[in-house]
Amino acid sequence: MADKAVQNLKHSTVSAVTGMKEPKAPAPSENAIASNTSSVKPGNSRQGPATNAYMTEVLDILRVLNSNANVQNERIEKQEHLFNEFMAACNEPMDDDGTYDDCYDVETEHEESSIESEQKSIFKQLSDKFYQHEQVDVDIHPDLASLVNNSFRNGISEHNLDDICKRIHRPENCDSLVKTRVNQGIWRLLKSYTQAEDAQLSAIQGVVLKASINMVKLVEKLGTSESEHVELGTTAIALLGHANKMMNTKRKELHNQDLDYKYHYLASASLPYTDLLYGNDTDVNNNVREINNMNRIGKVGRGGPMRGFSWGRRAGFNPYGLRGRGFRSRGRGNGPFRTEAFPKN
Incomplete structure (x- = not known):
């Protein structure tokens, strides 16, 4: 009796969810009703909790089925929407020359390229701000530019140079x-x-x-x-x-x-x-003579060099093999320019 009640509950719940009417069962005969009534005894009341557990389990199963059905319906609706958009695009009017009107795509690409160029311009301005670039002129012929770059970077061989x-x-x-x-x-x-x-x-x-x-x-x-x-x-x-x-x-x-x-x-x-x-050697000799005369005048004005003083750039420095304590007087020592190197006129 309990199993039959559970089956009846399942059929009624399915009918409520799916909206389908449960097929009518044939009316039981009076003998069957009497038999069922006589089969129920007071001692069978313990089957009530088991029937409730079955009903709860069935309801949970039906809820899961209902949720899956809703998700499936949403997916079907999305697919229908995409299909309708595709069909609408295919049914757009064509131009006179038999081509589709793709102005929308061209305008979109133009807008995207404008945004990219604007971003590049901003980055170039930032680069110019922090780095100083050499000012250059217009390009020359590629072959001439290649010759220039190769010559100034690599030079030429010694044989070709000679x-x-x-x-x-x-x-x-x-x-x-x-x-x-x-x-x-x-x-x-x-x-x-x-x-x-x-x-x-x-x-x-x-x-x-x-x-x-x-x-x-x-x-x-x-x-x-x-x-x-x-x-x-x-x-x-x-x-x-x-x-x-x-x-x-x-x-x-x-x-x-x-x-x-x-x-x-x-x-x-x-x-x-x-x-x-x-x-010319004549000019060099004249310049050397003037330098020596100025040094002699300076020595006379200072009263001559101090004892032990060397005219070198440091103590003991004597690049021309001079001996003694420097140019002490006229004709002493060997200067860096000899008379045979610059003959007098």
Whole structure:
């Protein structure tokens, strides 16, 4: 009897959830009713709690089924919504040329690109704020740019350098486009490592002069063309000429370490140079004579040097093999410039 009641409860609950009507069972006969009634005894009242437990379990199962059904319905609704959107997009009107109207996509892409470019512009402004960039001009031909970059980064081989320099000759009336040589009298006073360093600077100077010669010839050919091209060439010549002067000044400064302090004036950048680094020998002799005369005048004014005083840059320093206590009087000691190095006229 209890099992039948549970089954009846299941059918009624399913009907309530699904909305379906339970099929009607055939009406029991009077004999069946009497039999069922007679089968129920007072001692069977203990089956009531078991029936309640069955009913609770059935209700829990039905609740789970109901929840799963709701979730499934929501998924079906979402799929229907996506399908309707897809069908609506497929049914959009077409243009006259038979293509779909994709203005919406173009506008969206344009807006996205505008946002990205704006962000890049902001980042570039921040970069320019914290880092100083070199100001550059417009690009040149890629092949020419490659030649320039390769030459200034890697240079050329020694064989090609010698071959190029041999084929470049200065104009006859450009006497300044030659390497400056060290005056013979001063060259003898330089130490071997100083002479080696000077030879390296002289080689660099020779390459700069060869480039200057070609630039001069190029400007000569552009003399009748537009003034802008000539201005570029003449500016390059001026810069190359200044670089040549800077190298000559650097070479003089290099020699100072082997010369007596009082003769450092000869290395002054204000003194002109010719094809000889210190000017003509006559000019050098005159400058040396003036320096010696000024030193004699200074000694007379001071009353001569103190006993034990050395004219070197420090105690015991004597770069030219001078003996005694320095230049004490006329004709004493051997100065750095000898008469045979700079003959008198």
